[in-house]
Structures are given as structure tokens and as C-alpha cells.
Amino acid sequence: MNHSERFPLFESRLNPRSAQALQRREDLLARIGEWRALEQRAADASAKSLPVFEKRGQLLPRQRVALLLDPGRPWLPLCPLAGYGVDTPELDKSVPGAGVIAGIGWISGVRCVVVANDSGINAGAMQAMGGEKTWRAQEIALQNKLPFVYLVESAGANLMRYRVEGFVKGGALFRNLARLSAAGIPIVTVQHGSGTAGGAYMPGLSDVVIMVRGRSRAFLAGPPLLKAATGEIATEEELGGAEMHAGISGLGEYLAEDDRDAIGIARRVIGGLDWKPLDAGERPAPEPALPGDDLLGLMSTDLRQPVDMREVMARLADSSELLEFKPLYGAATLCVQARIRGHAVGFISNNGPIDVAGANKATHFIQWMCKLGQPIVYLQNTTGFMVGKDSEQGGMIKHGSKMIQAVTNAARHVPQITILCGASFGAGNYGMCGRAFEPRFLFSWPSARTAVMGGEQAAGTMQMVAEAGAARKGVPLDAQALQEQREKIIHNFERQADAYYTSGQMLDDGVIDPRDTRAVLAECLDICADARAREVRPLQFGVMRM
CATH class of the missing domain: 3.90.226.10 (2-enoyl-CoA Hydratase; Chain A, domain 1)
Incomplete structure (x- = not known):
């Protein structure tokens, strides 16, 4: 590739030796240890x-x-x-x-x-x-x-x-x-x-x-x-x-x-099948300029802490080179072109809720990737679509629906692969190609959390419902019962949002170590490219035994 054809090199702002990064690394390593112990539990039981x-x-x-x-x-x-x-x-x-x-x-x-x-x-x-x-x-x-x-x-x-x-x-x-x-x-x-x-x-x-x-x-x-x-x-x-x-x-x-x-x-x-790879593994594959080990210090287990998902992309992409699409428009929604082991891909991710501009940008980008025939990789980390008076009056429902239309129908044209990195809340799970939208592959980081909303928000919603109901009936609220309900809702939401729980429910194809994300994506992209190149001989029926 000529120098003029290369994408811009991403300039990282992460200090992997900062106290924050080191704490995040320690927390994520602890989560990885829990997951490895769970996998070992099955091997030990069989042994x-x-x-x-x-x-x-x-x-x-x-x-x-x-x-x-x-x-x-x-x-x-x-x-x-x-x-x-x-x-x-x-x-x-x-x-x-x-x-x-x-x-x-x-x-x-x-x-x-x-x-x-x-x-x-x-x-x-x-x-x-x-x-x-x-x-x-x-x-x-x-x-x-x-x-x-x-x-x-x-x-x-x-x-x-x-x-x-x-x-x-x-x-x-x-x-x-x-x-x-x-x-x-x-x-x-x-x-x-x-x-x-x-x-x-x-x-x-x-x-x-x-x-x-x-x-x-x-x-x-x-x-x-x-x-x-x-x-x-x-x-x-x-x-x-x-x-x-x-x-x-x-x-x-x-x-x-x-x-x-x-x-x-x-x-x-x-x-003897003569089913050798046709397309995979033939591309040049320069490694990222930024080390993948840094990914441990990027994502906090406390998902309220912000993360620039471009930092994640730069540690997955060849030479850490990224070409950002519409960077000044809908800035909280990231649409980026890159390469992973030589495969041209489009990344879509989030640095916050998906607003009207972000949904429109993502819809445009998905159509562009389909026109180019390039796979789309979704890195989920969103609290969902933006809510509020301004957002509703701005047409969030119809623009969010456009994005969901694009995600749904892009599967007919290009492979879509989803990685749950952090938050996957509300309709953001849908708009970012969650399990129900049948991405070709879907994996989770140990830090991922999936829910219709956060436990605190769910508990708060139910408390307001209870208070409104009591006011209508003119009866006092039982403060202790209300607190018990609150704790029960929070516990239920938090337990089910956990990546290991959702993986147990088959809501992904497995949990992966963030440091292995590039290798997993490269293997999946090789598989998709080989499938596209392979001609098979379909039959009216399967092989029938004599």
C-alpha cells in the first residue's frame, strides 16, 4: 500500500501507567480470572x-x-x-x-x-x-x-x-x-x-x-x-x-x-474434502502500532466512567490507522474505516448515547459499507438512544428506526460482527446489532453489561409508579416495603446484566479476553471472506443413505 493510500495514524491519549489505567487493569484481570475458573470447572468435572x-x-x-x-x-x-x-x-x-x-x-x-x-x-x-x-x-x-x-x-x-x-x-x-x-x-x-x-x-x-x-x-x-x-x-x-x-x-x-x-x-x-481456504490469510497484516495489552486499562468495570472507543479501535486496527467518517457530526457515535489483518472493515461504536445525528450518521455509514462490500464491526458501549423533550421532538424514534432498518438489512450484503465491550442498554443493544439482529458472530468482554436499563433506573421507575399509585388512592406508602422492592429490583437487574450470566443464557458466542479481540476478529473475518469466495454445490435434498 502506498503511503498516500494509508489511513491516518491514531494518536493515543491513554497513559497505561496512570493510576486509573492500572486500577482498571487490575479489576479486569480479576474478572478474567473468574471467567477462566468457570471454564475450568467444566473441564475438571469431565476429567x-x-x-x-x-x-x-x-x-x-x-x-x-x-x-x-x-x-x-x-x-x-x-x-x-x-x-x-x-x-x-x-x-x-x-x-x-x-x-x-x-x-x-x-x-x-x-x-x-x-x-x-x-x-x-x-x-x-x-x-x-x-x-x-x-x-x-x-x-x-x-x-x-x-x-x-x-x-x-x-x-x-x-x-x-x-x-x-x-x-x-x-x-x-x-x-x-x-x-x-x-x-x-x-x-x-x-x-x-x-x-x-x-x-x-x-x-x-x-x-x-x-x-x-x-x-x-x-x-x-x-x-x-x-x-x-x-x-x-x-x-x-x-x-x-x-x-x-x-x-x-x-x-x-x-x-x-x-x-x-x-x-x-x-x-x-x-x-480428502478438498475444502482448503480460498481467500483467508492472503492479505498483508501489519500489527497495530499501539499494544493490545493496553485494552485492559481502557475499559472500567464501572461503566459510568467514560471511554474513548477510538482508543479501542486503534489497538485492533492494522498499524493503528483509522479513517473517521463525519467526525464532527453526531460526535458521540463513531463510524470509522480501518483494516484488521488486511481486511477492510467499518467500525461503529459509541462515546455516549445515540442521538438523532448519530443515528443518521450510522445509517449513512452502514449503507456506505454495504456499497463497498466491507464487513461491519460493532463495538457496543452505549446507554441507548437519547431520551428527552428535545430528542423526541427532533424525531429520535424515526431516526433510530432508520438505523435499525439499516442494521437489519445490511446482513443481506455484508457480514456483521458484534463485540459487547461495555454497556449494552436499552434499544442501543438493538441499534448496535445485538443478538436479536443475528450478527454473524457476537462475543463479550468480561466488562460487558446488558439490560433494558440500569438497575438503579429500573428501581427508580418502579418507585415513582408506586408513589403515583399511592397518591391516586390516597393511602400512605410502606417505606420498608418500598425499600425492599428497590433492593430486589436492583439485585435482579445487576445479576442478569453480568456478562457471565448473559453468556450462560447463550446471548453471545462466548466471552473473550480483550487482548484476544484482534485475533478473534481476524479469524472471524477470514471465515467470512472464505465463505464469500467459496462455491458450493447445493442439492435438492441432502445426501440420502442407500
Whole structure:
């Protein structure tokens, strides 16, 4: 790139050694430590089953995934906190992950979506959020034309916690496999253990199935249910063993001797797809001039403290070069062109509420990025759209609606990626491409907080409602009850706004260390660019077994 074509170098005003920056760094490192401990909780829970797996001659699920992946290549975990506080509301007992390991990684030089039942925890029985986590992984594979690799070993649905809606909605797992296959995207399943009832359709809807001798099981009804339903008596091997499926039913294409052999076969199958990257990784990638480590000292865990989000962008962008769009108009809304590992992108972020001018500027910028065909990266840090008499009379509703129209429909033209950095409040969550607007990827920093409004504001609103109601009725207020209500509302809002809670609810694709943001964005942009360049051969139907 010629010097005349380069964007201006951002001049940082951050002093990373200031008392404020050092305190912010310390606070954020403490939050990162909490998150890492939560992720480790799932790994430790699964590892307790190691003696059982070794006795059976099996590998633990995380060992299988590690053996499947190319060493030294990026691994992007998906939704590792899913289910935290959901399946077990007591947070100190809740094991994140929803019994599923998922991520995007490289297998034999091919980038793939990988999903594995964590059978080290409750024998891989499906948890409430496990289905949603798997659906999200399937959706990512479909959107981005990535082969889908499934390592199956599950006790099936937890009948002690049976809920009819889980059964009905669970059909989406099979629908998505059929859609993936019909879209021309390869599906490879390694059946490490049992797949019963609905779980048997996982291999049934796959393009290639690898089974393990003496360990794989796939049947619509296992021996106990078969006997209860029909009175017939049969062994597991007769009903759904690996040798039977490889030699008689035709459900299995390959018969492996053990887990390691099965993983080796899977790597060879993936390597034979001829699905190498087409576009990704071919661009020059100068590093930012400003260190990414500074990001720890930028964002406060107290979101009332202001942050110049240009400082964040400059630590993500190649050479820390930024070209700001309409810098003097709607100044609290930032629209900036930059490059991340050679990918041209448009950043949108906030240095305050989104006002009328800011909404108009963002709408114009989104249309400009769509015309250029450049992905949009939203860095959320906003209290929402501006409120007040002047704002309402200025048309905030209609101008905010224009921005939401642009965000919604831009997805048809360019990839959109969202990072929740700080505040994500009110309709600002929507206007800045929150989860409901289906960005291609969405990740959270540990400092992020998401809510319709702050807890104090919610409590204050309800107090005014109570006071007005009491005045209308002419009755005195119970001050103690009002205070208890206030504390309850604040606690409820603050608990649910926390990034780890929202990640547990699958409202993002995972929490990331701010220092890893550039690498995560670069990987996502590579994935999006490769998907755009790749031609697939869609079929009228998915691959159907003989």
C-alpha cells in the first residue's frame, strides 16, 4: 500500500501507567480470572471420569477434540459458558458448557465447526442449553460454509428432567443437519459411544459416519425400551453395534478399532474434502502500532466512567490507522474505516448515547459499507438512544428506526460482527446489532453489561409508579416495603446484566479476553471472506443413505 493510500495514524491519549489505567487493569484481570475458573470447572468435572474412560479404552471428549485438531492452529471456542446458572441455578454449583464442547478449528488443513458431546459429565446426557448450543454451531457452519464434524457419545435426553418442549424443539437438530447436507456442506460424524432414540438420527443424517468396534451404539430403542415396548429381547450389538451397522445396516462407512483410530480416519476424510481456504490469510497484516495489552486499562468495570472507543479501535486496527467518517457530526457515535489483518472493515461504536445525528450518521455509514462490500464491526458501549423533550421532538424514534432498518438489512450484503465491550442498554443493544439482529458472530468482554436499563433506573421507575399509585388512592406508602422492592429490583437487574450470566443464557458466542479481540476478529473475518469466495454445490435434498 502506498503511503498516500494509508489511513491516518491514531494518536493515543491513554497513559497505561496512570493510576486509573492500572486500577482498571487490575479489576479486569480479576474478572478474567473468574471467567477462566468457570471454564475450568467444566473441564475438571469431565476429567473426573478419566478412570472410567481409561478402563473402557476410551479417550475423554476433550482428548478426542485435541487429537482431531491440527496442532498450533487457531481454535475458537463457541459458547463455553452456555448453561451457566440455567441447568443449576445455584451459581457456585453450576457447571458451564451445557454438556457440549463446540468451536471452530482446523482439521487436516480445513477449517471446520466441531461439536462433541461431553460424555465425561452425566454420560453426555443432553442438557437444556445443550441443544441450543448445538443449533448455534450448526447455524455458524451453514452461514459460513464450514464442514460440520460431530463427535457423538450421549446418554440421550435426561428423562429425570424431561420437558415436552425440549423434545419438540429438539427436532431442529435434525432439521439443521438436513439443511447443511442439502446446502452442499459436508457432515462427518464419529460415533464414539451410544446414540439412542433421536440421537441415532445424528449419524443417520450425516454424510460420512465412523464407528468404533465394541463401543459405538446407534438404535431407536435400546434393549430396555425394546423389551418394555414390544417384549422383544435383543443385545445392544444386535440392535445397533458398530459391526452390525458397518456390515449389515450400512449406517457406518468406516469401522475403527478405538477412539484414536476413529479420529485418524476422520482426519483423513476431512483432508480428502478438498475444502482448503480460498481467500483467508492472503492479505498483508501489519500489527497495530499501539499494544493490545493496553485494552485492559481502557475499559472500567464501572461503566459510568467514560471511554474513548477510538482508543479501542486503534489497538485492533492494522498499524493503528483509522479513517473517521463525519467526525464532527453526531460526535458521540463513531463510524470509522480501518483494516484488521488486511481486511477492510467499518467500525461503529459509541462515546455516549445515540442521538438523532448519530443515528443518521450510522445509517449513512452502514449503507456506505454495504456499497463497498466491507464487513461491519460493532463495538457496543452505549446507554441507548437519547431520551428527552428535545430528542423526541427532533424525531429520535424515526431516526433510530432508520438505523435499525439499516442494521437489519445490511446482513443481506455484508457480514456483521458484534463485540459487547461495555454497556449494552436499552434499544442501543438493538441499534448496535445485538443478538436479536443475528450478527454473524457476537462475543463479550468480561466488562460487558446488558439490560433494558440500569438497575438503579429500573428501581427508580418502579418507585415513582408506586408513589403515583399511592397518591391516586390516597393511602400512605410502606417505606420498608418500598425499600425492599428497590433492593430486589436492583439485585435482579445487576445479576442478569453480568456478562457471565448473559453468556450462560447463550446471548453471545462466548466471552473473550480483550487482548484476544484482534485475533478473534481476524479469524472471524477470514471465515467470512472464505465463505464469500467459496462455491458450493447445493442439492435438492441432502445426501440420502442407500
